[in-house]
Amino acid sequence: MEPGMDFHQAFQAIDTDHSGEISVEELEDYCKKMNYKDTFVKKWLNLFDEDESGTITYDEYCNTLGLIPKQEVVEKHKVQQTKQAAGGSASGSAVSTTKTTTKTTTKTSVKGSASTSKQGRSRNEALSGTVLMKLSRARMFQRKAIYRLKKKLARSSGKSATAASASKVQLTEKVIGGEKNGGKRLVPDRRSPRSLPTSVPHRYSPPRPTKCFKDHKRRLRASITPGTVLILLAGRHRGKRVVFLRQLSSGLLLVTGPLKFNGCPLRRIAQSYVIATKTQIDISGVSLPERVNDAYFRRAKQLQAKRAKPSSADPFAKPQSAYQLVDERREDQKAVDSQVMTAIRASPDAKMLASYMRSLFSLRNGQKPHEMVF
Amino acid sequence: MGKLDKFVEVGRVAFIANGKDSGKVCAIAEIIDQNRVLIDGPCSGVRRQVCDMKRLHLTRFCIDLPHSARTAVVRRKWTAAKLDEKWKETSWAKKLESRRLRTNMSDFDRFKLARAKQ
Numbered sequence: 324m325e326p327g328m329d330f331h332q333a334f335q336a337i338d339t340d341h342s343g344e345i346s347v348e349e350l351e352d353y354c355k356k357m358n359y360k361d362t363f364v365k366k367w368l369n370l371f372d373e374d375e376s377g378t379i380t381y382d383e384y385c386n387t388l389g390l391i392p393k394q395e396v397v398e399k400h401k402v403q404q405t406k407q408a409a410g411g412s413a414s415g416s417a418v419s420t421t422k423t424t425t426k427t428t429t430k431t432s433v434k435g436s437a438s439t440s441k442q443g444r445s446r447n448e449a450l451s452g453t454v455l456m457k458l459s460r461a462r463m464f465q466r467k468a469i470y471r472l473k474k475k476l477a478r479s480s481g482k483s484a485t486a487a488s489a490s491k492v493q494l495t496e497k498v499i500g501g502e503k504n505g506g507k508r509l510v511p512d513r514r515s516p517r518s519l520p521t522s523v524p525h526r527y528s529p530p531r532p533t534k535c536f537k538d539h540k541r542r543l544r545a546s547i548t549p550g551t552v553l554i555l556l557a558g559r560h561r562g563k564r565v566v567f568l569r570q571l572s573s574g575l576l577l578v579t580g581p582l583k584f585n586g587c588p589l590r591r592i593a594q595s596y597v598i599a600t601k602t603q604i605d606i607s608g609v610s611l612p613e614r615v616n617d618a619y620f621r622r623a624k625q626l627q628a629k630r631a632k633p634s635s636a637d638p639f640a641k642p643q644s645a646y647q648l649v650d651e652r653r654e655d656q657k658a659v660d661s662q663v664m665t666a667i668r669a670s671p672d673a674k675m676l677a678s679y680m681r682s683l684f685s686l687r688n689g690q691k692p693h694e695m696v697f
Numbered sequence: 698m699g700k701l702d703k704f705v706e707v708g709r710v711a712f713i714a715n716g717k718d719s720g721k722v723c724a725i726a727e728i729i730d731q732n733r734v735l736i737d738g739p740c741s742g743v744r745r746q747v748c749d750m751k752r753l754h755l756t757r758f759c760i761d762l763p764h765s766a767r768t769a770v771v772r773r774k775w776t777a778a779k780l781d782e783k784w785k786e787t788s789w790a791k792k793l794e795s796r797r798l799r800t801n802m803s804d805f806d807r808f809k810l811a812r813a814k815q
Binding site: 552554564598600601602672675676678679682684694695696697 | 800801802803804805808809812
């Protein structure tokens with residue numbers, strides 16, 4: 324801008340055809356004329372072009388700078404536009420008339436005429452390789468001209484109350500009775516809070532999304548592989564040596580006695596209640612029934628039955644035994660055990676292994692589990 | 698007080714009691730001072746190194762070594778004396794071996810042993 328030139332004059336200097344709006348070409352011409360940097364065009368469009376039409380109207384210009392449009396300038400524009408309209412020029416001018424004549428500008432009509440290159444462009448960008456954005460919040464506020472947006476919305480909708488003013492406290496005059504009270508008082512419609520926090524409490528974002536149990540990673544000790552002989556340490560089958568079949572989707576281990584050897588059926592057990600021995604049985608040929616899974620072993624049904632009876636007549640009556648042996652259990656036990664026992668018989672030292680599976684584990688005097696190899 | 702028949706001398710076969718090479722036998726190649734010797738056990742996987750006498754337990758074996766004999770010489774003399782077999786036959790070595798086997802017994806092995814003892 325030349326010194327001594329006011330903003331209105333500046334607009335007119337750039338808007339060479341006095342159409343009432345500065346187009347990109349006019350900006351570029353002016354930029355070259357004044358030997359400004361190339362960013363001048365972008366900056367101006369960013370600053371002034373609120374509706375992203377690709378042109379800066381006199382209205383937008385005045386809006387941004389907080390000026391009242393000069394009547395003579397507006398008249399000048401009108402004259403120019405009518406000339407253009409009469410001359411039968413492009414639809415752009417027709418749109419421009421609507422722009423200058425009406426204060427309310429609809430985005431759709433403007434956008435239809437202007438270049439759509441501005442649509443969807445992001446004013447901010449992430450720094451490469453990081454999640455950080457190039458421009459700060461304050462800078463983005465400036466860029467998006469949110470300070471103007473509020474005003475614009477207020478004007479276009481014709482409402483006097485903007486979000487800011489809506490939050491403003493309204494004072495009402497209230498008459499108070501009694502003598503020497505001042506008679507009336509200004510009362511705010513909303514009370515100020517009893518206390519205000521001295522600082523904004525820091526809300527810690529959850530460190531990382533916590534997974535629900537079914538999505539947990541199931542781990543298995545390297546010492547436990549299908550066919551490993553395990554020593555059960557807890558439960559009604561503690562001390563028994565059982566064969567590990569596979570890990571179920573819940574993470575629990577599926578084991579079998581076999582039933583004939585030690586009375587332990589097809590069962591689930593957690594690996595923390597188990598010692599894995601070095602003894603392996605080759606169960607590669609063993610195929611487990613598909614229905615044997617976590618749902619197969621669930622006890623939910625029995626629990627529901629218990630809940631159905633809230634209070635029994637006799638509090639000392641023993642609860643009915645929940646577990647009922649089902650035929651499918653027998654079938655699966657037989658199917659699996661027959662295969663496992665064949666595998667045991669096929670292994671070297673079969674006789675010893677069989678009697679080993681039958682026996683119970685216990686610690687003797689002088690035995691230190693932390694020094695023992697299992 | 699035992700028999701004073703095991704001397705610290707060049708060629709004495711010693712058992713290393715602790716450290717990285719614990720459990721191995723080696724030969725004394727050189728005596729450095731009151732407390733330290735140079736040992737070498739090429740046939741038992743002991744590198745030629747300085748060793749404190751406190752770590753060594755002397756065996757009753759001795760090979761005919763010139764002092765500061767290099768490793769190749771030690772190896773030659775060792776194999777000629779058939780020290781590996783001689784060492785294995787000693788009750789000392791046998792005891793060590795049985796102890797090692799006992800600690801490495803698996804649960805099944807212990808079961809079999811218990812059964813065998815019955």
